[in-house]
Amino acid sequence: FLSQTVTGNFANVIHGLNANHLTDQVIQRSKRMILDTLGVGLLGTSTEVYHKVKQYSKIYSSDISSTIWGHLDFRLPPLYAAFVNGVAVHSMDFDDTWHPATHPSGAVLPAVIALSEAFPQKKKISGLDLLVAFNVGIEVQGRLLRFSNEARNIPKRFHPPTVVGTMGSAAACAKLLALDQAKCKNALAIAASYAGAPLANAATQTKPLHIGNAAKHGLEAACLASQDLQGNKQILDMESGMGAFYTDYSPQSLPTLQSYAWLLDQQDVAIKRFPAHLGTHWVADAASSARRKLVESSDHMLPLDKIEKVIVKVPEVKYVNRPNANSEHEARHSFQFVACSALLDGSMSVQSFASENIHRPALRELLCKTQLEHPADNKPSFESLYCEVTVVLQDGNMISDRCDTFYGHWRKPLEKEDLEKKFQSNASEVLPPEATEGIIETVYNLEKVKDCSILSMFLSGQSARALSEKLRLL
């Protein structure tokens, strides 16, 4: 059927995309994203914010239940499993980032995994089903982000995962539920009424809820649509629909299903090497290089007391401009903090944000000497920004270095070994080795997995030996 509205067109595509449309590159990239997201989520189960939402969500329990990553001791209804796991994924700001800017996987993966466990007739969902649904969720987000020029830059008003992430989750779940076109449209319409959280909660403990809620509400929208709840069939077309979240809005139809051109094929994601806002990754690389030069020229020691000033050249991004960071959430959103931390330690890690490191006197001293500058040519866009760190010494000497593309950015993607290393380091905090290896193997072979419930079983940390046997039989 010819659909004249953008909304109808989206519904057609969500409905019509299938495994045959997936290209090799898309499969490869999405598996990397899936692995990284799982690791980041497992690590996130050790955070305070996670603990709070877990306690909260335990109010709800039912017969239908889904896995809570890293937990064998309890399960939750799919909606709350999606919520809690989503919070885990974003709890440390360690999850993937795309261009235009959003955190695509965290809004989708927890929802589709939770949903895959909740099919009433115990219907088996294959790895390929999961991959298709996952990619539908990613694709819809990317397409929506292209409807506004505002979206190309680092956000100022609404936090993108809460706008497009909710829609992506709804699309992905609609796909997994195999909803018809009309219901896909309604899923999108209903999801729009849940979308949109203001940016001001970034750098606070509430930010991780943005991803948790995006996953949860998208899933809810798809479930309500599957029960035939109806919304505005032109939700994507109208200014008073999705347009409400942008000041400039021009929706466009998706490409034809004949050999579908996925955005993930043309534009990869960035995977973070340490848990902080993406903008700080340029800073970390520039600061680490500057430190190396400094140490070389000073007898292989860092001349801390000889530092007069530290100048960090970054684009203007208000919510990451934080001269003092008092909590882990603030530290993860501070150019200044990451610059000083990288200068002191030579590199950034999960540990850089531990309380004792945030508050160490040497760091505080260095922070007092640090200032930001915003060169006119440094645009607030993850595609084009750069960072230059200059250390000015008391004797007038200056050591400087610049980073245009940090390692992990889409222009310089993480090597397979490093992606795995990150995953192992994260996942092993909560899972036994058989489970972490089981997840790696399952994700790497995802398109061949006949029943993806095995992924959920590994995620819960279930007795892995029996499962590894199962995996070998695939």
Add this chain to the structure above:
Amino acid sequence: MVYLTLQKSQKILASSRQVHKTAAHVVARSAPEETVTSSFASFIHAVRPEHLTKTVLYRSKRMILDSIGVGLMGSTTPVFDIALQYCRELYSSVAVSSVYGRPGMKLSPTLAAFTNGVATHSMDFDDTWHPATHPSGAVLPALLAASQMLPPSTKPNGLDFLLAFNVGLEVQGRLMHFSTEAHNIPKRFHPPSVVGTMGSAAATAKLLSLSMTQCAHALGIAASLAGAPMANAATQAKPLHIGNATRLGFEAALLAARGMEANPVILDDIPGCSGFSAFYSVYHPKPLTTPGDHHEFLLEKQDIAFKRFPAHLGMHWVVDAALSVRNLFINYAGSFSPSLIRTIVLKIPVSKYINRPFPSSEHQARHSFQFNACTALLDGEVGLSSFTESSIHRQELRELLDKVVVEHPEDNVANFDKMYGEVALLLHSGDVLTGKCDTFYGHWRKPLSRESLLKKFRSNASHVFPEEKVETIITMVDNLENMSDSSQLACSL
């Protein structure tokens, strides 16, 4: 059980407070009295039952009664069925909160709030305020559900309940005054989804006796759950806006109670990084004064409008105008004879989502000036049955709709305090008959009498309850401030 979990978490909260001592320092350092957000938190925390005036008590009880009636009526709708089925399928435990019109059925508190909120707005029959929003539906269901959640030893009395209800209204009203945009009929975000969520968070924070800091965080968390676009108005999804407002605001308060922290200046102007201002293009936040001896509630100065039939508020003006011109016409022609009419001219304000020449669903019909005017002309009244499938698609009505022409006089502002409705019948004979309505009966300038309000409630509630039960509810709400255990109200629904 829920309340045990809540108590346990207070202990966890105590220990986690130490970990986030530094975060607490940040809040303290920003001197609580100085931000708009903290002024709201102070108000929510410090306001007492003694601050409620007679007018405020009187008006809010009317709102509570109307809201319950409308919700009970709404429990017979398909959208309600979907919401209920959804909630029941996914959740079963900790079912302590009542569902409108389903005695014996319980759901977990936030889902009961969701379901009842959907019921309340399902037919667009609930109250409307100025600046524009549907205040009660966003607050009452959460409070009812929460009252059943609290342990027997700490059940809120009727006055506590009324106070929490008014905190929810007051916060909504104050927030709307932050933007001139809010004074007119909305175009971008549906107000209940913006301020309603915040009101629900404030009200439940009050009922649960959260600390001042927790109140601030409840608002902050709620902001991240607020905001639905207008486009879903006039669709079946619109009732979810109220359902979610009341449910998500409640969730925000529950999360805050467990120590979740958000941006402590969420209501303030934060240049370069939007807080609550994200929902408006013009935003001027103002602090609330901490209630001293008395507090001036907005409800004292600005009453609510109650609807006489289940449709968007704007429809009420054209209907009253249509009814008056209909009378003129009957005097003129002896009976209502549509064939004598050449053109029907509607003079209405500009508002896209309620300008609908040929609505095809009940939701669209409730949001159509043309439909409501013609129904009033044809039938001499607009009521529940005007929006059934058969009524919507009647031939005679379609014929009348064909004759309608819409005009937007410049002086007819899209604002519930200033708009008017005018219906002119241009007859084939050349004569013109006109009816105009500045203030419909039920508007805050011409409030429904007690008899009319009770009539509406009885008509609604009797769709699901026997007479005895209907009267019990009326009596309970009448005496709400004297109740020692306000959860009895929720139990009776």
